[in-house]
Amino acid sequence: MPMQQTAVNESDLVRRARGRDEAAIRVIMRIHNRRLYRIARSILRDDSEAEDAVQETYLKAFLHLDDFRGDAAIGTWLCRIVMNEALGRLRRRRPTVDWSTMEENGRPSAEIIKLPVGTARPDPERATAQRQLQQLIEQAVDRLPDDFRLVFVARVVEEMSIEETAALLNVLPETVKTRLHRARQRLRSALEAKIGPVLEEVFPFEDPRCERIADNVLRRLNLTGESREPSPADRI
Numbered sequence: 001m002p003m004q005q006t007a008v009n010e011s012d013l014v015r016r017a018r019g020r021d022e023a024a025i026r027v028i029m030r031i032h033n034r035r036l037y038r039i040a041r042s043i044l045r046d047d048s049e050a051e052d053a054v055q056e057t058y059l060k061a062f063l064h065l066d067d068f069r070g071d072a073a074i075g076t077w078l079c080r081i082v083m084n085e086a087l088g089r090l091r092r093r094r095p096t097v098d099w100s101t102m103e104e105n106g107r108p109s110a111e112i113i114k115l116p117v118g119t120a121r122p123d124p125e126r127a128t129a130q131r132q133l134q135q136l137i138e139q140a141v142d143r144l145p146d147d148f149r150l151v152f153v154a155r156v157v158e159e160m161s162i163e164e165t166a167a168l169l170n171v172l173p174e175t176v177k178t179r180l181h182r183a184r185q186r187l188r189s190a191l192e193a194k195i196g197p198v199l200e201e202v203f204p205f206e207d208p209r210c211e212r213i214a215d216n217v218l219r220r221l222n223l224t225g226e227s228r229e230p231s232p233a234d235r236i
Contacts, residue, residue, distance in 0.1 A: 014065065014074055017062060018066065029058060031075070032075050035158050036078055037050055040057075040082050042153040043146070044090060045142055053086045054082060057085050076164070080168065148180075151179040151183060152187075155180050156180070
């Protein structure tokens with residue numbers, strides 16, 4: 001959709017929402033639900049509380065929609081509200097945390113990462129493996145320091161630009177790049193520690209497969225008629 005057309009549609013939605021148009025309000029929520037939830041979830045690390053934070057965000061936004069001046073997109077405005085709502089809840093939960101001075105060595109929090117389904121046909125084993133991998137990734141993201149996690153969610157999960165992320169978090173674009181790089185390093189290390197031992201067991205090459213390959217090679221060499229005792233070398 002062209003940018004100009006998108007702006008017109010958004011402006012019309014906001015105008016209608018100000019007039020308490022239910023359809024317009026539902027459309028705005030459908031458009032922004034996932035991003036707002038993920039931002040709240042990345043701060044709170046709790047599914048139900050993140051959902052509550054999103055609901056509270058919408059209530060505040062639609063009750064004070066006249067305060068929206070259109071200087072930024074309504075999605076950006078909603079993201080800032082949900083961040084403030086989630087951070088406020090976290091302060092009440094952990095009053096000793098000083099978010100105003102949070103820097104590179106900040107403290108932990110998280111988010112949800114979707115994994116693409118590799119086939120259109122349902123595959124229970126593949127689906128189970130994907131769920132297990134997704135859980136490992138979510139746990140690793142949960143353990144990232146707060147500032148790293150927020151940048152990771154915004155940039156990688158929600159695919160926000162560097163400039164959008166910098167504006168949302170009120171940091172320099174260079175800071176976004178640095179935090180994302182460090183977040184990826186930490187995630188890579190965490191996942192390698194979890195998955196590394198499992199990798200030793202992948203692509204097993206057991207005796208039946210070894211024997212089958214040997215039989216095929218011998219047959220193609222026209223040696224299948226030869227009879228001899230198998231040597232240790234035959235059992236790869």
